[in-house]
Amino acid sequence: MIPASVQILHWSHYVAACLFALGLFGFLIRKNAIVVLMCIELMLNAVNLILVEVSMRSGHPEGLIFVIFIITVAAAEAAVGLGIILNLYRAKGTVNIDAFRELQG
């Protein structure tokens, strides 16, 4: 198991913060709907990393269970999201999210 002397692993929530920031940044900036979905996956993974760290540092397996739940929900989200993107592409012939602004009024 992990010796207590290995403090460097305790930096992993900074890695998670970087991942989350990159995911959020891509989510706000990118126009390709598929890449936007990928960025959501990145953010979910950042949360997973934090949960693993919390769980391993506190000794409660609860965090790992939430990781399993998050992975399942992420799979669901990706499948439905990609189905929606396929339909959007059928409707307009593009997946650029700027093309879909009918709801703006």
Next chain:
Amino acid sequence: MDLTELSIVSIKTLLIYVAFIHVVPVMIWVERKGAALIQDRPGPNRVGPFGLFQPIADAVKFLFKEDPVPKEVNRLLYNLGPFLILLPSSLIIAAIPVGDRVEIFGRDVLLQVADIDVALLFFLSISSLGVYGILFGGWASNNKYSLLGAMRSSSQVISYEIPIALAAANAVMFYGTFSLRQMVLQQEGVILGFLPNWGIWFQPIGFLVLFVALFAETNRLPFDLPESEAELVGGYHTEYGSMKFATFFMAEYINLATASALLVTLFFGGWHVPWLSDSWLLLKLGSQNLVALVQVSMFVAKVSVLLCIFVWVRWTVPRFRFDQLMHLAWGNLIPLGLANIIITAILLYFFEGR
């Protein structure tokens, strides 16, 4: 980890990998001879005795052929394709226990690259990465037949991962561990007085599901839809030539070897000699290293039998249609696997001693 241990581990790893890589030339010869036997023709007989040096001739041919790169392909992904498919198939070898242990310089060395505690999950997850080689290779070739092959392959591999995972879940429930080594250790000895204590007697449905699904996972006939040459020219590797093409073939044969090794490990007692226990062997032979030698030969023999069955099936069963293939996975194998899990759970509940 001191220097002796490090060198022992590296030599062991190297030996196991080299042994698995050498399945490729042997399988090329066996496949050609097996095809010839089934189709009633002589097969390769010019290069060496019984055409035994045919794989070497093939390799030399592949090495010296021109390596064409089609126009307007995505260079990076095109070149990456063959390696992305070879890498996972050779990574899997690390999880497979080929023997119990040997004693070198007074140290116990496990005959397995790594005794991973989640070895079965490792096998599943790494083998699911192989699809990227096919996908990227097929897409980057800029050829509609390649793309169609890649599409078919990815849907096939993803669909058949589910029955494999169900069969694996069964094995995990039955043995109560994820470690392949622990699973093999539980299959020692005799049951009912005359049967070797193999997993297949306890998990026949699991074996059936895994066996069929592994054919699809390794893209072999009758499930070689991704490369069906009559429909798709050559499938995902249409545009590849020379060593890149050979790499796809190497990956296919290494996949075959690891698939057979997994079947042997889960259902046929792994390295155990049928009917004999390890302690009895140790008593008769007197040395742990000799026992290990017998065990490894037994493992190789079992894997070879399964590989021959793979070749036999390839040249006897015609190819499935794509909708039949999908129906087999979603309509037959997955319900069968799920039912098997329920039955196993009920039986385990009543006979918890096992």
Next chain:
Amino acid sequence: MREVFFMIFSVFTVLAALGVVVSRHAIFSAFSLVLSFFGLAVLYLLWGSSFVAMLQILIYTGAIVVLFVFVVMLLDLKKEETLDSAKTGPLVLAGVSVWLFSLLVLRALNRATFFKSTNIEAASDMKSISTLLFSKYLWGFEILSVFLLALIVSACVLARAEHMERKADQ
């Protein structure tokens, strides 16, 4: 050893994630996503939770990203917008807000009390995970299974929308 691996793979993961955001073509984003998830799995392994690491590779890289790649290949995405096509104003705004947000999150994390104890053995044990999953979180587990069923139905409906329309026309 562990330190070196941690440094290599955390940098690798972040660089790959950067690749997802800045890649020109969606397929390279997907490829970077694979690399990034792989690096994350190594980080989980370093934390000692091999089960989650294997789940990460099996489900994320083995299934979810394959779906992404599949869709990218199905759609004929010739003209690609890139990062430099975005206007500077939104770019800077997004950057600053993301930076502030992550600072906030990090501050909250560093003040949290659950980082204090160090009973690592209990958490990584697969038996304790599964016991908890099938006792305390059983309802969550069951709801998740119903959720997955709903997902399968909705994904089928979405993917066959064209087919449905044709039926409605008849």
